[in-house]
Amino acid sequence: MDDRTTLKIHPDDNLLVALSDLEAGQEISTNGHPVVIRNAIPAKHKLAASDLNEGDKVYMYGSVVGTVTDDIPAGGLLTTENTTHSVSDFSSRTGEASWQAPDVSPWKEKTFMGYHRGDGQVGTANYWLVIPLVFCENRNVNVIKNAFLQELGYANPDMYREYVSDLTSLYKAGKLDQIYRQHSAPPKAELSRQDQLFDNVDGIKFLTHEGGCGGIRQDSEALCGLLAGYIYNPNVAGATVLSLGCQNAQVDILEEKIQQLTPDLNKPLYIFEQQQSGTEYEMLTSAIRKTFIGLVEANKCKRQPAPLSKLTVGMECGGSDGFSGISANPAVGHAGDLVTALGGSVILSEFPELCGVEQELINRSVNDEIAERFIDLMSRYSDAAEASGSGFDMNPSPGNIKDGLITDAMKSAGAAKKGGTSPVNAVLDYTEYVREAGLNLLCTPGNDVESTTAMAGSGATIILFTTGLGTPTGNPVTPVVKVSSNSTLANRMPDIIDIDTGPIISGQKSIEEMGAEILDYIIELASGHIQTKAMQLNQDDFIPWKRGVSL
Missing domain, CATH: 3.40.50 (Rossmann fold)
Known part of the structure; x- marks a missing residue:
């Protein structure tokens, strides 16, 4: 990256991420070469780093995330009109999984204050x-x-009931003008x-x-x-x-x-x-x-006191935006790598949002049996979606698309960053329970609540939930930590967001620094010293997955 206006994530990428709003005619620099912005490009959206012709593959995170359907000049905006979903094929595992674990010496002797169960879980x-x-x-x-x-x-305390009571009193007193004037009222109770x-x-x-x-x-x-x-x-x-x-x-x-x-x-x-x-x-x-x-x-x-190896941390994203894959998701991914290096367990779910990164996860599997099980579950899920007249390509929501995630492959490539870089130690079908330390892949839909519901049922004791648009979701038994991809959201919805990874976008903090902060937050939360915003708001969402197709 040559400036803070755009970001090229991987050397093989042929598109750039706009880190701020870009104006038509504005000149930016990438790899020492000037690029002129062809049309106004909102922050979070993608632009061509060089001329792209119809039929060209689009690369982001080093992976295929789309195919060009209409010529896009360098500096041009990628949209649903000129780019369509496309992914690379995947096959059986090749080579052995290797991993350079992060330094966990600052946390090696740390513990959390947990509830010890008779079966050894905490x-x-x-x-x-x-x-x-x-x-x-x-x-x-x-x-x-x-x-x-x-x-x-x-x-x-039921602040909303009190608010209705106030409005009722004003109505009975004939003070309709105050009701129409009053936009909202501050909560009366903590x-x-x-x-x-x-x-x-x-x-x-x-x-x-x-x-x-x-x-x-x-x-x-x-x-x-x-x-x-x-x-x-x-x-x-x-x-x-x-x-x-x-x-x-x-x-x-x-x-x-x-x-x-x-x-x-x-x-x-x-x-x-x-x-x-x-x-x-x-x-x-x-x-x-x-x-x-x-x-x-x-x-x-x-x-x-309990060792950090007793943690089981689920990874979820919902209401994602064009920054999720470069701030919040890799930050929680690094936190997950730290948990794994400390002997804990991590759950990466949402199989429709692993579409396009299958080969990477297959190659990260510790043996052929685990890799083949992942291939089988992904293939059967994809086939069921297509048989119903749908498909993984229909996964992005209108909110995703509006904020720069225009194909499922683009969304998935960023979503997979929640899984960090550690080896895949287990692949679980829906309702199977985590038994292995390290990274576990759990077959769930991309639907936020169905997925968080499943992770708690598979043993997650904390869930990290990244969002770029703001999602008011919690779980009845597992604390859900909301991690914002951008500071604008964190400031706009402070009653929803727990952690802001916006400083990664502004260049104030690295992914590793934010990941370390997230782990420190996890330890405090696991010890009961703090409550998440979802816990404070009693956001106890629970939706079982019916094994018909749900994306």
Whole structure:
């Protein structure tokens, strides 16, 4: 890069990233050669570094990310009208994976204060779960939720209810002019809880969903596998499960899935089946009493020091922009490499957003068996998408395209940077649990919530979530850290963003420096010293993946 107006990411690239708005007629320099901007180019978008002709391949991050469909002169803007999705083919693994691990000496002796479970896992939080096996029980889950949260001190002050109360008072007083004039009001209450009854229980989490019956049996079985993973996750102290009785997602399937994870769950699990419980009142009072007893037991567990090797960190991106692949994603990727070098586990998911970088991940696999499993899962997922009349090429959202990610391959090449550079030690299908240290590839959709939901079910105890546009997403049991790709977003949505990697774009910090800061944040979060913005806002998103096509 010759100046701070554009960036050439890889020596083989034939396009540049605009780091700031470029005006038509403006002259920039790349590799010592002047390039004249042909038309106004917004920051984050891509421009041709040299003349590109129809049929030429477009390279970014050193990979094919598109094909030119109409001639683009040097300095011209790449758009969906002149560029289409295109990727390189991939094949079996060639050569041995090698890796130069980063220096982790500053963290070698560090620990985090976690919740130690009887099976050797260590949680970063201590939650109780109340979950339904079928959507028919959602109402009963919410009844229990309403009974518990306020009484036990887990409910946040309801600032919006107070705001509506203020508007109601103004209306009753005939002061409509004040209502029309008032754009918003500052919150009257801090997002904090007081008088929490159980000091060592971080909260009770109530999951609801629309599955468990009515769909294909495979979806109900997958749901049971997902819920088993949530119960087994070390951030969970125990669970209350509500079953109707006649649904596809049977109690014995859930119990079988738990048995596959561990022969001895070693944490309380209370299951109630409504069709065998008599009246609804009898079932709910029994479930509430048992849940309260479970909370008493969960409160006995206290945070204790744990090595950083006990961390399992998931990587997610959502609402990506043209800077995500050069700031936030590589920064969390470096943080993941640090976790891996310290003996911890990292999860890279969103298979549609690995389209075009398959060969790199195949070659990073530690053996042929792992590489072939990745090839198989990717191929089957892609084939299913195409059979439904869709495809990975349709993955970018309107927001992605507006902010410079005009092909899925371009989006994927940047998204894959969340996986850092370490070897691939395992490839997991949906609902399979992380067992290996190092980088694990988990088959999930690119859908933000379906993917974060899956990672928590596979054992993630912290999730790093990068965003360039701003995404209000959290998870019920796994803290979600929002990492902004640009400072403009961080300043505009301070109640959503936890970490700003914009200083990478401005040249104030390196990817390695930001990655180190992210790891320090993880340690503080894992120890319970801080809460993410998603935790403060009770953003507890949970969407199981139906194994039909979801991109």
